Amino acid sequence: VHNSLARAALDAAAAAPDDAATFAEWVRPNWPAMATLARRLAGSGEWEDVLQDSFGAAWRKRGQFDGARGSARNWLLAITADQARKSRRRRVPWLLRDAAEASIERGTEPGGEHGEHALDLAAALGRLTERQRLAVTLHYYVGLPVADAAEVMACAPGTVKSTLSDARSRLRAELGEDYR
Amino acid sequence: MTDIDEILRSDAARWLAAQPAPPSLDAISSAATRPRGRGRVWFAVAATVLVVAAIALVPLLRSASHHASTTPIAASPQHDSAVLALDQTTFVAVHAGPPATVQLRSLSNGQLVKNLYVTAKDVTAAYALRAPDGSIVVTSGTLTGCSTRVERVDPVTGLATGVRTVAESMRYAALSPDGTKLAYLTWTSCAAQTTPPSVPAGLDQPSQSDPNVLTVLDLRTGSAVRTTISPGALGIAGANFGLSWSPDGRRIVAAGLAGTPAALLFDAAGPQLAGATRVPAPPGCSYSAPAWTTSGIIVAQTCGGVSPQKLVEISAAGVVGTAWPLPGCIDDGVLAATDPQHTRAVVQLDLGDYGPSCSASWATRIVRIDGATLTTVLTQPLGYAKFSSWAVTSG
Numbered sequence: 001v002h003n004s005l006a007r008a009a010l011d012a013a014a015a016a017p018d019d020a021a022t023f024a025e026w027v028r029p030n031w032p033a034m035a036t037l038a039r040r041l042a043g044s045g046e047w048e049d050v051l052q053d054s055f056g057a058a059w060r061k062r063g064q065f066d067g068a069r070g071s072a073r074n075w076l077l078a079i080t081a082d083q084a085r086k087s088r089r090r091r092v093p094w095l096l097r098d099a100a101e102a103s104i105e106r107g108t109e110p111g112g113e114h115g116e117h118a119l120d121l122a123a124a125l126g127r128l129t130e131r132q133r134l135a136v137t138l139h140y141y142v143g144l145p146v147a148d149a150a151e152v153m154a155c156a157p158g159t160v161k162s163t164l165s166d167a168r169s170r171l172r173a174e175l176g177e178d179y180r
Numbered sequence: 181m182t183d184i185d186e187i188l189r190s191d192a193a194r195w196l197a198a199q200p201a202p203p204s205l206d207a208i209s210s211a212a213t214r215p216r217g218r219g220r221v222w223f224a225v226a227a228t229v230l231v232v233a234a235i236a237l238v239p240l241l242r243s244a245s246h247h248a249s250t251t252p253i254a255a256s257p258q259h260d261s262a263v264l265a266l267d268q269t270t271f272v273a274v275h276a277g278p279p280a281t282v283q284l285r286s287l288s289n290g291q292l293v294k295n296l297y298v299t300a301k302d303v304t305a306a307y308a309l310r311a312p313d314g315s316i317v318v319t320s321g322t323l324t325g326c327s328t329r330v331e332r333v334d335p336v337t338g339l340a341t342g343v344r345t346v347a348e349s350m351r352y353a354a355l356s357p358d359g360t361k362l363a364y365l366t367w368t369s370c371a372a373q374t375t376p377p378s379v380p381a382g383l384d385q386p387s388q389s390d391p392n393v394l395t396v397l398d399l400r401t402g403s404a405v406r407t408t409i410s411p412g413a414l415g416i417a418g419a420n421f422g423l424s425w426s427p428d429g430r431r432i433v434a435a436g437l438a439g440t441p442a443a444l445l446f447d448a449a450g451p452q453l454a455g456a457t458r459v460p461a462p463p464g465c466s467y468s469a470p471a472w473t474t475s476g477i478i479v480a481q482t483c484g485g486v487s488p489q490k491l492v493e494i495s496a497a498g499v500v501g502t503a504w505p506l507p508g509c510i511d512d513g514v515l516a517a518t519d520p521q522h523t524r525a526v527v528q529l530d531l532g533d534y535g536p537s538c539s540a541s542w543a544t545r546i547v548r549i550d551g552a553t554l555t556t557v558l559t560q561p562l563g564y565a566k567f568s569s570w571a572v573t574s575g
Contacts, residue, residue: 024209035202052208121191140188141195156438158420158530168184173302175184 014067016058023059030073033142034080040137041084050087054080074151077142081134081152124174132167135160271517271526271546271557272296272308272316280306282318282333287526290546290558297333297340307350308333311359312520317399319362321349330362330399343399351391354423354432357520361398361448363423363432365391368408394423394434394451407451409444410437420468420480420488420514427474427522431496433459435479436468443467443479445496459498467494471516471525476501478525478549480514488514491527491554504554507531507545525549526557 017023027034038050058079065075125133131153138149139160146164150157270293275281282297296316299306303320311317316333318340328350330343350364392410397403421436425448432451435443445457461467465483472478476495480488481503487510493501506529515528531543546557 020209024205027209028205031205032202036196036199039199048203051203055205055208121187136188141192143192168188171184171188175187 016062016065016072018062020059023062026072027055027058027076030076033073034076036142037077037080037137038084040141041081041134042087046087047084050080050083053087054083057083070151071148074144074148077138077144077152078154081138085130120175121171124171127174128167128170132163132170135163136167139164272310274306274308279303280320282306282308282316284335285546285558287548287557290560296335296338307353307364309353309355309362310520311355312357313359315359317343317355317359317362319350319353319364344402346397346402348395349391352421352423354425355520356425356448357427357429357522359520360400361396361429363394363396363425363448365409365421365423366393366395367391368393394432394446396432396448396451405450407446407453409434409453410440420482422469422471422516424470424472424477424516424518425522426472426496433470433472433477435470436466441466443470443477443494457496459494459496469514469516469527471518471527473518473522473525478516478527480506480516480527491549502552504549504552506554527554531559 017026034054035047035051038047038054041047042050054076058076061079065072125136128136134153135149138144138152139146144152146157146160150160153160153163269287270284271287273283273285275283275295279301280299280303281295282299284293284296285291286293297308297318299318299320306318306320309317309319311332314335316335318331318333319328320331321328326347326349328346328348330346331340332343333340348366350362350366353362353364355362392408393406394409395404395406421434424433425431426433426445430448432446432448433443434446437444441461442458443461444453445459446452447455459467459477461481462483465481467479467481468488469480470477473493476493478491478493481490481492482488487508488506490506491504493503495501509531510529514530516525517527518525525548527547527549529545529547531545543559545559547554548557549555
């Protein structure tokens with residue numbers, strides 16, 4: 001009971017903890033979501049760096065967190081998305097692999113109908129714009145409701161919905177009628 | 181075809197199940213206190229030099245002009261040619277594509293009267309606007325962005341005649357009362373001009389998600405006047421932004437800009453943000469989704485939160501007239517439209533799961549303004565996958 005109460009108090013904190021050990025505990029429940037976002041947005045050779053950089057950035061910026069303005073999870077995910085974006089920008093343009101290739105490397109099985117379609121989808125996802133890909137990743141792969149995705153993306157929920165709608169339209173066009 | 185929403189959910193479930201556990205937080209936590217490596221400095225310097233060089237070369241590789249072109253386009257094939265009576269009984273909506281379908285729907289019960297026109301398959305952004313002569317002006321932007329076809333569709337024969345193609349994307353298109361000018365928002369530059377080679381051109385720019393350049397295009401000459409109405413990035417406050425012409429065609433109202441609670445009235449002949457008249461919303465409130473009718477400007481008013489609470493009629497001088505309370509649980513997605521004579525308005529509202537007291541299901545509702553009351557024309561359930569599956573674009 002004591003642990004769960006301490007956990008609840010930590011989750012509800014209006015400010016990020018100021019000592020390293022408590023800060024790590026504050027981040028811990030959101031670590032899997034941060035890892036998912038980093039994996040989806042960064043390449044196979046990059047995502048662990050992105051995750052580590054995200055933790056470091058969150059630690060450095062902990063004084064900026066305001067629980068009244070949003071949840072710890074959304075704040076941490078926004079930092080992770082920003083680190084992933086910076087990671088991509090750091091790469092030389094002609095070496096830039098899009099997320100499709102990264103997704104393919106991440107373990108989609110070659111061969112077979114499912115494998116081929118997964119490749120198609122990964123490639124189509126990789127051709128979305130950066131914000132479309134972020135919206136899709138947050139909503140479908142991290143599992144955030146639209147309102148939370150909007151908090152991460154620093155925009156209105158309607159903007160997320162229209163971005164998702166545009167992304168789905170584009171995916172439909174990319175995948176074609178035969179895709180199942 | 182399986183819906184893309186279902187495909188994404190299935191892929192996410194498969195992908196998540198196949199992922200190993202994330203790295204130990206404890207190890208990373210301790211590592212975060214160590215000084216950061218400098219190995220990326222050279223990399224960053226090299227990348228910066230290359231990006232600067234690439235940016236410098238862009239104008240040499242592309243035409244510097246970003247104004248509307250006058251490329252003629254061929255007429256589209258004839259569609260179903262049933263005779264339609266455009267006698268104040270229908271409104272125009274666009275069923276999202278691709279391809280997009282321009283629909284006529286009954287103003288009494290929302291029922292589909294006719295699928296009037298189908299765009300090309302690669303069209304992802306379309307508006308259909310009723311002109312005073314009864315024709316429907318259709319704008320259709322392609323998947324690759326940076327190009328929009330403007331066509332005039334005969335509502336009787338279904339024939340589409342090319343008006344012109346413009347070399348940019350259009351959003352929030354509105355037709356002048358005389359049918360000769362198109363007001364819309366576009367981006368400061370085309371995505372294809374700014375994105376790295378491995379990122380295909382898209383409808384959105386990676387670094388600038390919202391269009392912010394108000395443009396008035398003369399459909400007869402192809403000339404355009406423009407003004408930047410927000411610094412860019414997240415310039416549009418959700419999906420409630422809108423443009424509407426004054427009934428005399430001399431001004432354009434814009435409402436729903438992020439950080440701008442007022443409605444802005446622009447001179448249609450030469451819009452300038454600095455010279456725009458501001459019609460301020462009450463303290464703590466904001467205006468969006470305008471429809472300028474002969475009796476006043478109807479706007480959605482939001483006082484706190486995201487959802488507008490009512491429609492209000494305001495004058496250009498800011499005097500508030502009639503108010504129409506809106507149902508609860510309205511999410512973003514408020515669109516308003518008038519008929520070409522600007523005598524009536526219809527408003528689309530997206531009802532959704534925004535807020536704990538609202539239903540988890542989504543629906544789009546069309547309401548008609550009948551004097552002092554709002555009459556629901558129809559309510560159509562929607563899922564995420566079908567959000568904005570169609571939208572009212574003109575009355």
